[in-house]
Amino acid sequence: MxxxxxxxxxxxxLTLSSGAVLRAYDLAFETYGTLNADRSNAVLICHAxxxxxxxxxxxPDDPDNRGWWxxxxxxxxxxxxxxxxxxxxxxxxxxxxxxxxxxTNPDTGKVWGADFPxxxxxxxxxSHARLLxxxxxxxxxxxxxxxxxxxxxxxxxxxxPQRVRHALVIxxxxxxxxxxxxxxxxxxxxxxxxxAFHGGHFAEKSTIPRDxxxxxxxxxxxxxxxxxxxxxxxxxxxxxxLKFSFAPEFQIxxxxxxxxxxxSEYYDANTYLRxxxxxxxxxPARATNGDLAAALSPAQAKxxxxxxxxxxxxxxxxxxxxxxxxxxxxxxxxxxxVNAPHGHDAFLLDNPQYHAVVRRFLQRVAA
Amino acid sequence: MxxxxxxxxxxxxLTLSSGAVLRAYDLAFETYGTLNADRSNAVLICHAxxxxxxxxxxxPDDPDNRGWWxxxxxxxxxxxxxxxxxxxxxxxxxxxxxxxxxxTNPDTGKVWGADFPxxxxxxxxxSHARLLxxxxxxxxxxxxxxxxxxxxxxxxxxxxPQRVRHALVIxxxxxxxxxxxxxxxxxxxxxxxxxAFHGGHFAEKSTIPRDxxxxxxxxxxxxxxxxxxxxxxxxxxxxxxLKFSFAPEFQIxxxxxxxxxxxSEYYDANTYLRxxxxxxxxxPARATNGDLAAALSPAQAKxxxxxxxxxxxxxxxxxxxxxxxxxxxxxxxxxxxVNAPHGHDAFLLDNPQYHAVVRRFLQRVAA
Numbered sequence: 001m002x003x004x005x006x007x008x009x010x011x012x013x014l015t016l017s018s019g020a021v022l023r024a025y026d027l028a029f030e031t032y033g034t035l036n037a038d039r040s041n042a043v044l045i046c047h048a049x050x051x052x053x054x055x056x057x058x059x060p061d062d063p064d065n066r067g068w069w070x071x072x073x074x075x076x077x078x079x080x081x082x083x084x085x086x087x088x089x090x091x092x093x094x095x096x097x098x099x100x101x102x103x104t105n106p107d108t109g110k111v112w113g114a115d116f117p118x119x120x121x122x123x124x125x126x127s128h129a130r131l132l133x134x135x136x137x138x139x140x141x142x143x144x145x146x147x148x149x150x151x152x153x154x155x156x157x158x159x160x161p162q163r164v165r166h167a168l169v170i171x172x173x174x175x176x177x178x179x180x181x182x183x184x185x186x187x188x189x190x191x192x193x194x195x196a197f198h199g200g201h202f203a204e205k206s207t208i209p210r211d212x213x214x215x216x217x218x219x220x221x222x223x224x225x226x227x228x229x230x231x232x233x234x235x236x237x238x239x240x241x242l243k244f245s246f247a248p249e250f251q252i253x254x255x256x257x258x259x260x261x262x263x264s265e266y267y268d269a270n271t272y273l274r275x276x277x278x279x280x281x282x283x284p285a286r287a288t289n290g291d292l293a294a295a296l297s298p299a300q301a302k303x304x305x306x307x308x309x310x311x312x313x314x315x316x317x318x319x320x321x322x323x324x325x326x327x328x329x330x331x332x333x334x335x336x337x338v339n340a341p342h343g344h345d346a347f348l349l350d351n352p353q354y355h356a357v358v359r360r361f362l363q364r365v366a367a
Numbered sequence: 368m369x370x371x372x373x374x375x376x377x378x379x380x381l382t383l384s385s386g387a388v389l390r391a392y393d394l395a396f397e398t399y400g401t402l403n404a405d406r407s408n409a410v411l412i413c414h415a416x417x418x419x420x421x422x423x424x425x426x427p428d429d430p431d432n433r434g435w436w437x438x439x440x441x442x443x444x445x446x447x448x449x450x451x452x453x454x455x456x457x458x459x460x461x462x463x464x465x466x467x468x469x470x471t472n473p474d475t476g477k478v479w480g481a482d483f484p485x486x487x488x489x490x491x492x493x494s495h496a497r498l499l500x501x502x503x504x505x506x507x508x509x510x511x512x513x514x515x516x517x518x519x520x521x522x523x524x525x526x527x528p529q530r531v532r533h534a535l536v537i538x539x540x541x542x543x544x545x546x547x548x549x550x551x552x553x554x555x556x557x558x559x560x561x562x563a564f565h566g567g568h569f570a571e572k573s574t575i576p577r578d579x580x581x582x583x584x585x586x587x588x589x590x591x592x593x594x595x596x597x598x599x600x601x602x603x604x605x606x607x608x609l610k611f612s613f614a615p616e617f618q619i620x621x622x623x624x625x626x627x628x629x630x631s632e633y634y635d636a637n638t639y640l641r642x643x644x645x646x647x648x649x650x651p652a653r654a655t656n657g658d659l660a661a662a663l664s665p666a667q668a669k670x671x672x673x674x675x676x677x678x679x680x681x682x683x684x685x686x687x688x689x690x691x692x693x694x695x696x697x698x699x700x701x702x703x704x705v706n707a708p709h710g711h712d713a714f715l716l717d718n719p720q721y722h723a724v725v726r727r728f729l730q731r732v733a734a
Contacts, residue, residue, distance in 0.1 A: 018611035118611045178597040178619040179589060185620045186585045188613065189627070193578035195562055211560035218553040219586065222546060230545040236650060244385035244485045246555065246640060250647065252545040253552045260556070273613060280617065283603065 001074050001081065003030050003057035003067060005097060008134055014127055017281075020117035024106050027131055028097025029053045029089040032073060033081035035137070041366070042137045043084045044128065045069065046145030046152035049220070049275050050267055052096035055088030056081070071350040078359040083366045084141060092127050093119040093274040101200070101270030114200025118274055121148075121155045121282045128152075129160055141365050143301075144168035146347030147314065148275070151282045154322065157299040158284055166365050167301040168358065171311055171347035173318035174292050174325070175283035180313065183223055184276040187216035191269045200270050209269045214260035216272060221259050226310035226343030292325035299326075303333040304361045306354065308346040334361065368441050368448065370397050370424035370434060372464060375501055381494060384648075387484035391473050394498055395464025396420045396456040399440060400448035402504070408733070409504045410451045411495065412436065413512030413519035416587070416642050417634055419463035422455030423448070438717040445726040450733045451508060459494050460486040460641040468567070468637030481567025485641055488515075488522045488649045495519075496527055508732050510668075511535035513714035514681065515642070518649045521689065524666040525651055533732050534668040535725065538678055538714035540685035541659050541692070542650035547680065550590055551643040554583035558636050567637050576636045581627035583639060588626050593677035593710030659692035666693075670700040671728045673721065675713040701728065 006029050014022040030053050035042060045055045047068070056067035056074050073079040073086055090098040093116060101116040108115075132140070143156040143164050150172025157167040176184070191197055194212030198205050222230075234252040248254035288294035303326055307319035316337050326333040336357040340346035346354070373396050381389045397420050402409060412422045414435070423434035423441050440446040440453055457465040460483060468483040475482075499507070510523040510531050517539025524534040543551070558564055561579030565572050589597075601619040615621035655661035670693055674686035683704050693700040703724040707713035713721070 020611075175603060177594060178601040178603065178617075179594045181603070181617050182585075182589045182597065182619050182623055185615075185617075185623055186582060186589065189578075189585060189624065190557055190582045192613065193582065194560075211556075215553060215557045215560065215582065218549075218556060222549045222553065227544060227546045230549065234545040236542060236545065236548070242648065244387075244644075246559065246644070248552075250545075250548050250552075252549050256549055256552055257556070277611075277613070281609065 001032060001057035002060055003032065003054060005030055005053065007097065008131060010130060012130075014123070014130075016117055016123045017120040018118050022092070022099065022117065025092060025099035025127070026097075026103070027089055027092070027099075027127060029087060029131060030055065031088075032056050032086040033084050035085040035135070039137050040139065040141060041084050042132070042135075042140050043079060043086045043362075044132070044140050044143045044156070045073065045079070045086060045088045046124075046128075046143065046149035047088070047091065048145070048147035048149045050263070052094065053088040053090040053098075054096075055086065068348065072355065072358065078355045079144070079362060080366070084362070087131070087135070089128050089131055091119070091124045091275075093271060093278070095268035095271040100268070101274070102203070102268050111203045113203050114270060116270060116274070118277055120278050121151050122159060124152055124278070125155045125159050129163065132163070139163050139165060142166035142168060142362065144170070145172075146170040147172060147344065148279055151279075155282075155284065157301040157303070158296060161298045161300040164299075164301040166304070166361070167299070168304045168306070168361065169319075169322060170306040171308060171314055171319075171344055172322070173314040174285060174321050176280055177318075181280050183219055184280055187219045188273055188276060190215035190219070191272060197269060200273075202269065208264070210261075210264040213264035213267060213269050213272065214257070217263035217267075218256045218260040221256060223313045224343060224345045226312060226341060228310060229341050229343055232341070292321060293328035296325050296331065297329050299329075299331060303331060304358070305333060305335045306347075306357060307337050308340040308343070308354075309337060310341055311344045311346065313344040368399060368424035369427055370399065370421060372397055372420065374464065375498060377497060379497075381490070381497075383484055383490045384487040385485050389459070389466065389484065392459060392466035392494070393464075393470070394456055394459070394466075394494060396454060396498060397422065398455075399423050399453040400451050402452040402502070406504050407506065407508060408451050409499070409502075409507050410446060410453045411499070411507050411510045411523070412440065412446070412453060412455045413491075413495075413510065413516035414455070414458065415512070415514035415516045417630070419461065420455040420457040420465075421463070422453065435715065439722065439725065445722045446511070446729060447733070451729070454498070454502070456495050456498055458486070458491045458642075460638060460645070462635035462638040467635070468641070469570075469635050478570045480570050481637060483637060483641070485644055487645050488518050489526060491519055491645070492522045492526050496530065499530070506530050506532060509533040509535060509729065511537070512539075513537040514539060514711065515646055518646075522649070522651065524668040524670070525663060528665045528667040531666075531668040533671070533728070534666070535671045535673070535728065536686075536689060537673040538675055538681055538686075538711055539689070540681040541652060541688050543647055548647050550586055551647055554586045555640055555643060557582035557586070558639060564636060567640075569636065575631070577631040580631035580634060580636050580639065581624070584630035584634075585623045585627040588623060590680045591711045593679060593708060595677060596708050596710055599708070659688065660695035663692050663698065664696050666696075666698060670698060671724070672700060672702045673705060673714075673724060674703075675705050675707040675710070675721075677708055678711045678713065680711040
């Protein structure tokens with residue numbers, strides 16, 4: 001399947017949760033499959049931390065650049081593009097095409113950098129709703145995402161109840177725990193204390209806070225993988241025997257450094273800060289004094305909630321909080337706790353049980 | 368109880384696990400209680416990452432500087448200094464008095480800094496054995512420690528079986544898991560990538576890699592506390608409402624930054640690197656092809672192994688590995704899994720169940 005990035009521009013200002021106003025902005029998106037005549041078969045895919053609008057397929061001129069959820073989305077796949085019109089959209093504040101710290105501030109003609117406002121899950125959902133307007137889609141057959149993407153799906157169901165018929169909330173949580181916030185904060189500190197960060201204005205200095213980003217990603221990566229998975233993949237395996245030096249000696253060290261360094265080459269530091277803040281802020285029950293069922297009460301969608309047994313970032317217990325709150329509000333919800341050794345990253349992987357659950361749910365949506 | 372730091376100097380070279388030789392070195396230590404006539408009532412306390420020889424009591428001129436295990440060690444306390452002669456000793460490579468990166472290299476007359484060799488748990492035990500020789504103590508009534516200190520106690524029992532009658536191995540593990548090593552490696556990267564680190568030669572530059580140390584400590588601190596404890600202490604509590612800024616907004620953020628910054632003011636970066644490496648290297652079963660029971664087979668001590676239910680750094684399962692290996696070798700071992708909400712840090716806290724277990728064990732030792 002071939003993908004084509006598209007861009008849409010808005011001149012209508014967007015007021016963000018913070019009160020800041022984006023005077024004009026762009027969204028990058030891709031679509032797969034065909035919108036049916038009554039415009040009822042659209043599925044919106046929401047992305048997590050470091051992904052983008054490139055959900056599935058490859059580009060004609062870049063055949064190795066496969067979409068981040070290509071095992072899930074495509075012809076005959078669980079999200080079947082023979083039946084659904086699938087939309088992937090890059091979040092505001094990201095660094096992959098939509099307006100964000102790496103794009104140009106229309107008011108100054110300079111790169112936004114640190115001046116790009118903080119954005120929230122609600123802001124993303126609002127901006128994506130405008131994309132649906134632009135595409136002539138009143139109501140989504142389904143909105144779907146994993147991790148931070150799952151939070152967006154949850155937010156959609158609350159914020160635009162009439163526009164969401166089904167919501168797939170995968171490997172998510174109703175909010176971040178203190179420990180989740182703690183990990184994010186350490187990652188941010190690593191970035192912000194890198195002298196090359198220059199308070200976020202590193203583009204003007206022609207530098208990149210690569211060391212800070214590397215450490216930030218290493219921290220994050222630890223939380224994406226289960227303890228057991230890390231143990232079975234690397235254990236205490238050495239690269240070449242004990243060297244008594246600070247060069248990587250254990251395989252897990254070189255693996256993590258590689259992951260961190262690779263990330264630091266393509267991801268924007270200001271984006272990282274904003275995305276982790278959006279995660280920290282997400283808390284639909286804040287508006288209802290901590291009552292998640294009350295927060296979810298506007299939702300009209302049918303839900304599928306999926307968690308993974310070894311996910312310790314957003315554990316099954318956190319998904320069950322969502323399920324319980326939905327049941328308390330007499331919502332229609334199915335829940336699957338998938339056996340997977342991989343930890344949080346399982347939502348991106350090709351797990352037969354997981355894919356079968358999503359496939360069956362969406363087959364009923366299509367029917 | 369008043370404490371008096373003491374210092375001992377050695378001119379006999381010490382060959383380290385790495386093959387490097389310390390030509391001369393000092394150890395800082397304190398003792399509490401009185402050595403009995405047959406020199407049979409000595410208890411050696413081994414310290415963990417950021418502690419020292421100052422185990423109990425206060426200094427006459429610094430009454431607020433209480434020993435790190437003062438709730439455990441003292442007259443009438445679980446480690447009863449009315450019965451035992453208790454020794455606290457600062458590990459080589461530390462920054463609190465024993466030879467280490469912050470002391471003077473006798474060969475150059477300059478601060479060791481990055482040139483201080485890497486040390487292992489075995490090296491510490493060897494150097495502490497020499498301290499016992501110096502004190503005229505042939506055999507320990509008990510060796511005891513928590514976390515990295517518990518690993519030293521375990522090592523003592525293996526390496527000097529005739530000199531250890533009892534070993535208390537608390538909140539420890541037979542080795543670090545891949546995830547444990549991963550957290551250490553991220554902390555090291557944070558330090559080493561701080562431009563103020565200067566490859567460890569920061570003293571010569573009159574700088575301190577404070578930002579790197581801060582991030583390193585923040586990472587460590589997350590792993591010392593249980594998820595639940597962090598949640599009940601901080602949860603999603605805000606300092607002053609949402610500000611949409613990168614200044615600390617959540618209470619957990621300011622708490623972690625405070626812990627990190629405080630640590631960066633007194634702890635040496637080169638020491639941090641070496642202590643985390645000593646943790647990574649510790650693996651008594653490496654010499655026996657992974658067979659921990661075989662590694663422990665020389666031990667003659669009676670063991671008490673203690674773990675804490677919510678410790679996710681060195682979980683009860685890791686302590687049970689030690690217990691199982693000891694039982695497989697027909698060793699004398701008691702095991703307590705203490706209910707505690709605090710996570711790894713519980714070994715430092717005044718938990719009645721925990722202290723009662725230690726007290727009873729040592730009462731039998733004294734009898």
